[in-house]
Amino acid sequence: MAKIKMPKGTPTIDMTPMVDLAFLLVTFFMLAANFRSNEPVDVNIPSSIGDEEVPEKTLILVTVDKGGRLFFNVAGDSTVRRSVISQMATKYKAPLSNAQFKEYLKITSIGCSMAELPAYLSTDGEGRKNFKTLGIPADSTNNQLKDWINYANLAMLQYGKDAYLKAKDEAKPNEVVKPEDFKPKFVLKVEGQAEYVRAKMAIETFRDLNLNNLHFVTSLENKQ
Amino acid sequence: MAQIVENGGGDSGKGKKRPKKSSTHVDMTPMVDLAFLLLTFFVLTSTFSKPKVMSLVYPAKDVPESTEKPVVKNAITFLITKDRVFYYKGELNPAGGPKTELIETDFGPQGVRKLLAKENEYVIREKLKLDGQLTRKEIVDSVAKKKLIEAQKTPQALKVLVKTDLKALCANFIDLIDELYIANIGMIAPVDIMKDEQALIDAKIK
Numbered sequence: 001m002a003k004i005k006m007p008k009g010t011p012t013i014d015m016t017p018m019v020d021l022a023f024l025l026v027t028f029f030m031l032a033a034n035f036r037s038n039e040p041v042d043v044n045i046p047s048s049i050g051d052e053e054v055p056e057k058t059l060i061l062v063t064v065d066k067g068g069r070l071f072f073n074v075a076g077d078s079t080v081r082r083s084v085i086s087q088m089a090t091k092y093k094a095p096l097s098n099a100q101f102k103e104y105l106k107i108t109s110i111g112c113s114m115a116e117l118p119a120y121l122s123t124d125g126e127g128r129k130n131f132k133t134l135g136i137p138a139d140s141t142n143n144q145l146k147d148w149i150n151y152a153n154l155a156m157l158q159y160g161k162d163a164y165l166k167a168k169d170e171a172k173p174n175e176v177v178k179p180e181d182f183k184p185k186f187v188l189k190v191e192g193q194a195e196y197v198r199a200k201m202a203i204e205t206f207r208d209l210n211l212n213n214l215h216f217v218t219s220l221e222n223k224q
Numbered sequence: 225m226a227q228i229v230e231n232g233g234g235d236s237g238k239g240k241k242r243p244k245k246s247s248t249h250v251d252m253t254p255m256v257d258l259a260f261l262l263l264t265f266f267v268l269t270s271t272f273s274k275p276k277v278m279s280l281v282y283p284a285k286d287v288p289e290s291t292e293k294p295v296v297k298n299a300i301t302f303l304i305t306k307d308r309v310f311y312y313k314g315e316l317n318p319a320g321g322p323k324t325e326l327i328e329t330d331f332g333p334q335g336v337r338k339l340l341a342k343e344n345e346y347v348i349r350e351k352l353k354l355d356g357q358l359t360r361k362e363i364v365d366s367v368a369k370k371k372l373i374e375a376q377k378t379p380q381a382l383k384v385l386v387k388t389d390l391k392a393l394c395a396n397f398i399d400l401i402d403e404l405y406i407a408n409i410g411m412i413a414p415v416d417i418m419k420d421e422q423a424l425i426d427a428k429i430k
Contacts, residue, residue, distance in 0.1 A: 012249070015252045015253075015256060016252070018256060019252055019255060019256055019259060022256060022259035022260055022263060023259050025263050026259055026262045026263045026266065029263065029266035029267055029270060030262075030266055032270065033266050033269065033270030033271075034270065034271060034274070045275060046394065046395045046398040046399065046402075047402075048276075048278045048398055048399075048401070048402040048405070049278075049402060049405055049406060050276050050277055050278025050279065050402075050405070051276050052276060052277045052278070052279060053274070053276065053277070054274065054275055054276065054277050064394065185277075187277055190394040190398070191394065192393065192394055192395030192398070193393055193394070193395060194393065194394045195390070195391070195392070195393060195394070196304075196388045196392040196393060196394050196396070196397050197388075197390050197392075199394050199397075200388075203282065206282075207282055207284070207285045208285065210284065210285065210286065212281055212282045212283070212284050212285075213279065213280075213281050213282075214279070214280055214281075214282060215277035215278065215279045215280070216277060216278045216280060216398055216401075217275050217276075217277055218275065218276060218277065218278050218398060218402075219275055219276070220276050221402075
């Protein structure tokens, strides 16, 4: 009877297919990823059937967190952000150093009053999440949110006009350049469990500025 | 480890010495480690579903109030409080009519959706007609959109007022607006609550 030969030494596994697969997945995720932006608050957004895209370049965003605090962000070209922060700093006489100024251009939403802003900008990302603040004041006696929105709107309109004309000049003959794409869009990101009255403060501020077409950030739900 | 090339023990003692065969195996373990590390990183940091936005036009503020009372015909007013929603049809306490009673509803399939489907039947039927024409390619997309907006402005179309009290949550409000969009309602007005309405809600909650 033939003896069964036992293989000598350790068995070897060919790992090449696994490596192939792993790198395929890595490549896929690298290309498909759009990174979560580093917002100072996390909010759970409600769902709706709304299917418009969130604009990336022409976004004026007010976030309402669970405690009803307001956060403000203007996304877009750095010239817009620079103009907004310098106008705000001048109006509220906020002593911003050059480093703090640059820091503002880097981050996304801010959520503090102008008096707290220098300290807010000096802390790092994690510190900002735990920064003790009541958010941007938006009551009738001290409506800083209104100034933020107003300056952002004006700066973005100005920038959008130039960008539109430029895009129109450079457009190919069969390309349609819509002026709407260059106008600011006013977006509210509300936490589902926040009280509506708090969101209403932001909404009323927009309406005071005669900006009535608002958008709510929602996650997409299927139309039934 | 996975790829250890064994050559120990065999050389000694047996006559002829062969030149060592150099192994072509490469230890891939560190590379796999790295690949999976990167994979985990990208899986955790990426977000796939881009959030969408839902547009809502609020009534303009500075319009001087017209002296004549707006005709509230074919309208429903929704009153939202914390996790509960009420509605009444037409005017509040109409002259010569019975006093307004609030009716409670919910966001389930038998609640708001059924109510709106019934009340806004005209527009929904128009929408179905347009959808049919669209699939048969009798009209183009932009025409269908325009016609739907026209249908939403006809007197038969339902108008909806949305009022929230102090305890309402944002999720309640957005759920309702979402239902209104599902029911193809063109005229949505989020407005301030009146004292009488607040009193009616308070009476209902108790």
